[in-house]
Amino acid sequence: MVSSTDITSRIIEAVLAQRLAPGTRLGEQSLSMLFDCSRTLVREALVRLAARGIVTVSSRRGWYVVQPSHEEAREAFEARRVIETGLIRSTQHVDKAALKRLRQHLKQEQAALKGDDVGQRSYLLGDFHVCLAECLGNQLLADTLRDFTARTTLIAMLYQSNHDAVQSCQDHVDIVAALERGDSAAAERLMAAHIGQVQAALRLTNPSDPLADLREALAPVREASSAAASTTPATNKRGAKKTPSLPPSDTYLGALL
Structure with a gap:
């Protein structure tokens, strides 16, 4: 049931x-x-x-x-950065069982990268952060990170992230290696850089003119025709060039938008 x-x-x-x-x-x-x-x-x-x-x-x-806004995207990544780097910073020791689980997760990621199942690959790359929080002994933060990771996955889909999955997996490998060495400071730096790179790969720039597409689509057809005529002047029967006439400015819809 x-x-x-x-x-x-x-x-x-x-x-x-x-x-x-x-x-x-x-x-x-x-x-x-x-x-x-x-x-x-x-x-x-x-x-x-x-x-x-x-x-x-x-x-x-x-x-x-949900369809996160640009501001919500920024806040989600900032929340992940604070939680994940803080969790690593507060970790004094990672036991062998936790490291074994993390290494097993990395093997699954690497296997998924060689396959064709994009969904499985995406799931494992995101779930690494949840797995890491669980291995570091904080189930509450692991549950919180699952939600934030889901939201940042939606953000990446919405804003067409071009972040390389292979690079993301390598970042995870480097973070686990640092934890295995007992170098939590390096692991923290690597995690901050990793999250920053994922965020930087998003296309979050706002267009300078939010009405640009609509403005172009609704411009009068004769405006486009006259623009073409201005680049290739016509001639009269005597061979003299004609000066193209422009439509009255008050008929240009774009000016009103």
């Missing part, structure tokens, strides 16, 4: 695997049919996810996966 916790976990996993894009609608009826459960359980799961910042609800559209 599925529970609301199971539904919540499946949705989080789908986000981490980049199988649920920002803005995806999550219909209660569809989910209840998919999980073969009541809409009450689905709604309970969605309410939990909304509280965790993964989904949101609109009175008109219903439930859908």
